[in-house]
Amino acid sequence: MTRQGDNPEPVHADDTAAAQAATWLARYQLGTLDEAAFDAWRTADPAHAVAFARAWAMWDRFEAQPASAAQPPLPVRPARRELLRAACAVLAVGIVAAGTSVTRAYAWSSATTALGENKRLRLPDGSMAALNTDSRLSWRFSDRERTFWVERGEVSFALRDGPRAIVQDDGKAIRLSPGRFNLRRRSEAVDLLVLAGSASVTDAGGRLVRADPRLPSLLVSQSTAVVRPATSEQVAGTIAWQSGEILFQDATLGSAVEEYNRFLTRKIVIVDRELASIPVGGRFTSTDPTAFLRAISAGLGVRVSQSNSAYLLTR
Amino acid sequence: MTVIRPIDCWFAQEVLPHERELLIVARRLRTGSDEPQDLVQDVFARMLTTEGWSAIANPRTYMLQMLRNIAIDRMRRAKIVDFRHFADADEYDLPDDAPDPHRIVEGRQQMKAFAEALHALPERCRVVFERRRIEGQSPRQIASELGVSLSTLEKRLARAIHLLTRALEPGRAGDASDGAASERLRQER
Numbered sequence: 001m002t003r004q005g006d007n008p009e010p011v012h013a014d015d016t017a018a019a020q021a022a023t024w025l026a027r028y029q030l031g032t033l034d035e036a037a038f039d040a041w042r043t044a045d046p047a048h049a050v051a052f053a054r055a056w057a058m059w060d061r062f063e064a065q066p067a068s069a070a071q072p073p074l075p076v077r078p079a080r081r082e083l084l085r086a087a088c089a090v091l092a093v094g095i096v097a098a099g100t101s102v103t104r105a106y107a108w109s110s111a112t113t114a115l116g117e118n119k120r121l122r123l124p125d126g127s128m129a130a131l132n133t134d135s136r137l138s139w140r141f142s143d144r145e146r147t148f149w150v151e152r153g154e155v156s157f158a159l160r161d162g163p164r165a166i167v168q169d170d171g172k173a174i175r176l177s178p179g180r181f182n183l184r185r186r187s188e189a190v191d192l193l194v195l196a197g198s199a200s201v202t203d204a205g206g207r208l209v210r211a212d213p214r215l216p217s218l219l220v221s222q223s224t225a226v227v228r229p230a231t232s233e234q235v236a237g238t239i240a241w242q243s244g245e246i247l248f249q250d251a252t253l254g255s256a257v258e259e260y261n262r263f264l265t266r267k268i269v270i271v272d273r274e275l276a277s278i279p280v281g282g283r284f285t286s287t288d289p290t291a292f293l294r295a296i297s298a299g300l301g302v303r304v305s306q307s308n309s310a311y312l313l314t315r
Numbered sequence: 316m317t318v319i320r321p322i323d324c325w326f327a328q329e330v331l332p333h334e335r336e337l338l339i340v341a342r343r344l345r346t347g348s349d350e351p352q353d354l355v356q357d358v359f360a361r362m363l364t365t366e367g368w369s370a371i372a373n374p375r376t377y378m379l380q381m382l383r384n385i386a387i388d389r390m391r392r393a394k395i396v397d398f399r400h401f402a403d404a405d406e407y408d409l410p411d412d413a414p415d416p417h418r419i420v421e422g423r424q425q426m427k428a429f430a431e432a433l434h435a436l437p438e439r440c441r442v443v444f445e446r447r448r449i450e451g452q453s454p455r456q457i458a459s460e461l462g463v464s465l466s467t468l469e470k471r472l473a474r475a476i477h478l479l480t481r482a483l484e485p486g487r488a489g490d491a492s493d494g495a496a497s498e499r500l501r502q503e504r
Contacts, residue, residue, distance in 0.1 A: 022477035046360035057327030
């Protein structure tokens with residue numbers, strides 16, 4: 001049901017907010033503002049903050065660009081106005097300086113996923129990042145460098161051309177060219193897979209270690225950096241999560257369960273340890289373990305029972 | 316507490332000037348019953364609550380992408396498109412920054428609109444606004460010279476601010492410059 005076209009002059013629901021914002025700004029300019037009341041109003045609704053910033057922009061802009069030549073030159077201004085101008089001038093200087101010097105205002109931004117959650121996002125430079133379950137990616141962009149930090153979990157990047165891109169990890173800096181990468185944070189190391197482009201890092205001995213699609217797997221820890229080949233099956237298994245799948249090939253039940261548990265709030269627990277070494281394989285949906293549990297129950301004769309907090313695997 | 320925060324200045328200088336273009340893109344992306352203004356309002360609200368706002372290198376590109384993401388998100392919730400549409404949206408490349416002459420022309424048009432709105436204000440409101448904003452008179456001076464109370468001043472100034480803010484908002488009735496901006500966007504693509 002669309003209503004487009006039958007309403008030539010849309011009714012603006014934010015008119016009330018706009019009118020209130022105008023009143024707050026008027027009070028502020030007349031020195032009659034109750035700041036606590038204003039703050040409560042502004043934080044009550046993002047639409048209020050927008051309405052106020054809009055009104056302020058009008059007020060500010062008016063002085064920045066006089067509306068007509070007929071205007072008299074500005075006479076002496078009261079102190080409050082000087083303060084306001086000063087506040088904005090500081091910001092303007094900050095922006096100008098940022099455009100020309102080494103660093104822009106240097107704040108980290110980040111994105112997080114919860115257990116079982118998947119997220120795709122577009123970064124400020126137009127690059128894409130996808131976060132696997134229980135992951136956290138932080139980034140910081142300046143005119144000269146794009147810095148990434150995978151705090152936990154797994155992230156894939158489609159990196160655009162731009163300032164040099166660096167993955168920071170524990171004092172190591174992995175340099176990425178434009179391309180596609182999958183990066184998984186393990187407890188003591190970073191596991192990087194290069195799908196397109198290249199990645200390089202200097203190891204502890206000062207040697208440059210480089211990975212590209214022909215030799216795509218790069219494992220970087222505090223002490224070593226190793227580059228290894230990967231079969232197309234291994235590559236497919238690594239990136240299966242991006243389509244919401246888990247792919248096991250020549251895995252053991254133990255490692256498969258470990259992999260699955262990354263996505264689950266209700267964990268799978270192997271009660272009888274000898275089950276862990278059974279070889280398994282297959283392609284499953286990462287968000288729902290039902291098919292996986294049915295497969296191992298039917299195919300391997302493993303008994304699956306449920307407790308409140310776990311799936312229990314027994315003989 | 317700060318009434319005018321740095322983020323408000325940033326919003327005024329780096330975010331709000333792109334509203335007209337955002338509206339044009341929103342109109343094009345729109346699929347359901349959402350008004351383009353609602354989409355843009357949503358983008359603005361998110362910009363004002365972004366913690367890392369100062370690190371956003373190009374607010375215009377950033378907002379165009381955000382707009383697109385919000386639109387996709389709404390489409391997805393409305394369940395009215397299939398995945399091929401997302402693929403299309405992925406291909407949707409964003410134009411780079413426009414050359415300056417366009418900006419200057421737009422700026423002039425806006426200032427003209429502003430001057431007109433100022434003259435269209437009710438006389439009592441315009442007087443208060445001009446005395447406070449342009450001549451920088453103190454509230455007490457204005458009140459005593461006009462022979463009114465502070466609370467009356469407040470109402471008149473609020474009315475002036477409200478009407479002028481609305482006059483500067485693109486996409487309002489009587490806003491005639493949409494065509495030019497639309498043309499500009501078309502040429503960029």
